[in-house]
Amino acid sequence: xxxxxxxxxxxxxxxxxxxxxxxxxxxxxxxxxxxxxxxxxxxxxxxxxxxxxxxxxxxxxxxxxxxxxxxxxxxxxxxxxxxxxxxxxxxxxxxxxxxxxxxxxxxxxxxxxxx
Numbered sequence: 214x215x216x217x218x219x220x221x222x223x224x225x226x227x228x229x230x231x232x233x234x235x236x237x238x239x240x241x242x243x244x245x246x247x248x249x250x251x252x253x254x255x256x257x258x259x260x261x262x263x264x265x266x267x268x269x270x271x272x273x274x275x276x277x278x279x280x281x282x283x284x285x286x287x288x289x290x291x292x293x294x295x296x297x298x299x300x301x302x303x304x305x306x307x308x309x310x311x312x313x314x315x316x317x318x319x320x321x322x323x324x325x326x327x328x
Contacts, residue, residue, distance in 0.1 A: 216294070222313050222325045229314060 242248035249257070300308070317323035 217298075217300075218325055221308065222321050225314055226321050 239252045240250045242250055243254075246254055311324075313321065313324050315324075
């Protein structure tokens with residue numbers, strides 16, 4: 214149950230923070246590129262890009278010179294246990310009414326403790 218509560222409370226907060234970081238890094242000007250942002254540099258390079266190679270649609274996405282995975286099913290040794298306690302429909306409806314992204318003054322810890 215604690216693992217479910219951790220995911221429910223903190224995963225949206227982590228995703229929101231990552232999105233804020235992405236937006237800040239993508240749109241800030243870079244001193245070394247005449248104050249263009251990374252996204253602007255990418256757009257400019259894509260507009261002026263002229264491929265000098267033949268395109269083969271059946272090989273799209275294949276990097277013949279890239280690293281080869283050791284094992285396609287390698288999870289890095291991470292084991293995520295199954296949730297032992299299932300919640301009822303009534304509990305699920307009550308949880309949907311709670312805004313876990315709302316500021317609780319303690320970075321979500323109070324929401325977690327209340328759960």
